[in-house]
Amino acid sequence: MIGEEEVLSSLREFASRHDPVPPAVLAAARASLAWRNPDAALAELIRDSAASRLIAVRGGGPRLLTFLGGSLTIDVQVTTGSSGTVEVVGELAPALPARVVVESPGGTYETAADPQGRFKITGLTSGPVRLRCEPQDEGGFAPVRTEWVQL
Structure with missing residues (x-):
C-alpha cells in the first residue's frame, strides 16, 4: 500500500517538472514573508488615477496614488521613463520627516522624507511594490505599510 x-511527494515532483512555479512568483512570495511587519498599520489604496477613464482618454502621464493608513496619508506620483525605469515622488500628511522604503521582489529602495514630508525614489522597475513609512521622531505617527500595487 502506498x-x-x-x-x-510524487505529485510535487510531477508538478515541478510539468508546471513549475514561475521564478518571479516564488521571489515575490519569499519577499512578502521577509518584509512582514505585524506592528505596522496597513494603508489602503483609496485613489488611483489609472482607474479613471479620463486618464485613459488623455493618454499617458504620471499615475497618482493615494493611500490612507491610520493618521497618515501618502500621496504618490509614479512616472515611467523612456528607459523603462520607474520614479516615485511622494508626500506624507501630516508632513513629518520619516524613513520611506519601497519594497519589491527585486529588492528594497530606501530614502528619507524631508520635514515637509516629501520624498523621491528613482531607478525602480515595473512590478509589484509597497511602501513602508516609519517616523523619525517619536509620536509622529505609527509605522505604516501600504498594500501591494502593480507599477
Whole structure:
C-alpha cells in the first residue's frame, strides 16, 4: 500500500517538472514573508488615477496614488521613463520627516522624507511594490505599510 507522503511527494515532483512555479512568483512570495511587519498599520489604496477613464482618454502621464493608513496619508506620483525605469515622488500628511522604503521582489529602495514630508525614489522597475513609512521622531505617527500595487 502506498503511503500518503509518497503520493504527495510524487505529485510535487510531477508538478515541478510539468508546471513549475514561475521564478518571479516564488521571489515575490519569499519577499512578502521577509518584509512582514505585524506592528505596522496597513494603508489602503483609496485613489488611483489609472482607474479613471479620463486618464485613459488623455493618454499617458504620471499615475497618482493615494493611500490612507491610520493618521497618515501618502500621496504618490509614479512616472515611467523612456528607459523603462520607474520614479516615485511622494508626500506624507501630516508632513513629518520619516524613513520611506519601497519594497519589491527585486529588492528594497530606501530614502528619507524631508520635514515637509516629501520624498523621491528613482531607478525602480515595473512590478509589484509597497511602501513602508516609519517616523523619525517619536509620536509622529505609527509605522505604516501600504498594500501591494502593480507599477
